[in-house]
Amino acid sequence: MNIALLLGGTSPERHVSMASGRGIAAALVDAGHTVTLFDPARGDAARISQEELELPGETSPTHEELHRYSNSAYIAAIQQIPQDVDIVFLALHGAPGEDGTVQSLLELRGLPYTGSRVLASALAMDKAMTKRMLESESIQTPRWFQMARGEATPEILRALVDQHTAWPVVVKPNDGGSTVGMTIVEDESGLYAAYELACEYAETALFEEFIEGRELTVAILGDESLPVVEISPKSGFYDYKSKYTAGQTEYYCPADLPRALEEEVRELARRSHVALGCTGYSRVDFRLSTENVPYCLEVNTLPGMTATSLVPKAAAAAGMSFPALCERIIELALSAQPMAQ
Numbered sequence: 500m501n502i503a504l505l506l507g508g509t510s511p512e513r514h515v516s517m518a519s520g521r522g523i524a525a526a527l528v529d530a531g532h533t534v535t536l537f538d539p540a541r542g543d544a545a546r547i548s549q550e551e552l553e554l555p556g557e558t559s560p561t562h563e564e565l566h567r568y569s570n571s572a573y574i575a576a577i578q579q580i581p582q583d584v585d586i587v588f589l590a591l592h593g594a595p596g597e598d599g600t601v602q603s604l605l606e607l608r609g610l611p612y613t614g615s616r617v618l619a620s621a622l623a624m625d626k627a628m629t630k631r632m633l634e635s636e637s638i639q640t641p642r643w644f645q646m647a648r649g650e651a652t653p654e655i656l657r658a659l660v661d662q663h664t665a666w667p668v669v670v671k672p673n674d675g676g677s678t679v680g681m682t683i684v685e686d687e688s689g690l691y692a693a694y695e696l697a698c699e700y701a702e703t704a705l706f707e708e709f710i711e712g713r714e715l716t717v718a719i720l721g722d723e724s725l726p727v728v729e730i731s732p733k734s735g736f737y738d739y740k741s742k743y744t745a746g747q748t749e750y751y752c753p754a755d756l757p758r759a760l761e762e763e764v765r766e767l768a769r770r771s772h773v774a775l776g777c778t779g780y781s782r783v784d785f786r787l788s789t790e791n792v793p794y795c796l797e798v799n800t801l802p803g804m805t806a807t808s809l810v811p812k813a814a815a816a817a818g819m820s821f822p823a824l825c826e827r828i829i830e831l832a833l834s835a836q837p838m839a840q
């Protein structure tokens with residue numbers, strides 16, 4: 500097949516996306532496909548080579564680096580994709596590649612693409628909307644509230660934490676990923692600074708009850724859940740460095756869980772995927788409390804596909820190689836309902 504692979508972009512997850520795309524491209528080429536890379540942040544010059552990829556370090560890209568690019572470049576970049584490609588493989592992470600915007604542009608061009616459609620992508624990118632959808636399906640999620648940029652004072656935030664989440668509280672951008680801009684706040688002294696940091700990356704900050712316990716994730720592929728992965732960062736906090744630096748985190752797959760609990764978590768993941776209308780594949784993240792109660796945190800519609808990423812680990816535990824996983828994602832996309840031409 501002739502495959503256009505979109506990677507990079509303008510979000511703080513730009514470098515992670517390029518790492519995902521590099522791995523996907525290698526797997527698809529090994530499987531006999533023709534793969535062309537496109538970085539939509541570059542507009543008319545979107546087509547790039549492997550040598551031009553910028554891969555993750557210990558920190559995410561700086562604001563200065565990202566400000567070199569404009570989201571308006573995506574329109575020109577999507578126009579550079581040949582009409583005769585068989586499919587567009589999306590390796591983008593974060594907005595506007597994962598929130599339905601790029602998906603809309605591809606649908607306007609009539610190009611098939613991997614992952615969820617427009618509405619599910621938009622819902623899943625918005626963490627507060629995700630929580631509302633989960634709650635509507637009686638899927639337990641940590642207590643929370645949100646606050647828009649510029650609308651809070653330290654006193655307002657302290658009162659809301661006392662009322663809704665208690666301490667410690669997790670503060671993060673409402674529509675970000677890879678823990679960029681996220682802080683775990685132990686007391687009121689760091690609360691407002693955490694809010695300001697989150698608002699550097701999003702219009703709205705999400706405040707979430709911290710669940711003491713274990714970090715779990717479940718990949719959904721088609722209609723099936725893959726084995727549960729447990730994440731154990733050596734630093735104790737699964738931050739950007741822990742996620743994308745080899746050796747910083749230990750992973751256990753399948754996770755060491757009682758059979759009934761494993762089945763419960765996998766079913767909750769499947770239900771969360773369905774609640775948001777996701778298609779193809781996704782990854783659903785959980786905290787498992789010390790009382791073995793699973794709390795769904797979020798659903799990722801374009802999860803990472805790097806060497807340290809979680810979906811490939813789960814697929815491997817299910818007996819599926821990385822190239823086979825990438826081809827299955829394509830099969831699921833092509834078997835979905837036809838795009839408007």
